Amino acid sequence: MVEFLAARRPPPAARRPPPAARRPPLPLPVLPSPRAGTxxxxxxxxxxxxxxxxRTVIRxxxxxxxxxxxxxxxxGVIVVRxxxxxxxxxxxxxxxxxPSAPGWARSALAGEHA
Known part of the structure; x- marks a missing residue:
């Protein structure tokens, strides 16, 4: 005996795939520590x-x-402390x-940027 089974086409909402399992959140990047100074x-x-x-640096x-x-x-480096x-x-x-005594302030560095 041959049986024939016919079914109606399910509505569109029923054809959606089942919802995916909830994914874990993406990992956060490791940020560098904030500066200890300026x-x-x-x-x-x-x-x-x-x-x-x-006077910016002096202040x-x-x-x-x-x-x-x-x-x-x-x-060639001037250190002030x-x-x-x-x-x-x-x-x-x-x-x-x-100081101008060694002469480097007046002659060698005049007009240079510090």
């Missing part, structure tokens, strides 16, 4: 008297007028004057 840049020309007029360091400093030069017994100071206007 970086400040300044650019100024050194005039013929050895004065650096830009960021908290150096007020009268702050004593140690200034040295070596291999806080020194309570230093002979150099931040001027009353908040500028930095490089």
């Amino acid at each position: 970086m400040v840049y300044g650019l100024a020309a050194i005039d013929s008297s050895g004065r650096i007029a830009d 960021a360091l908290g150096w007020a007028p009268g702050t004593r400093l140690h200034i040295r030069e070596g291999s 806080l020194d309570r017994q230093g002979v150099f100071t931040v001027t009353g206007q908040g500028h930095l004057h490089l």
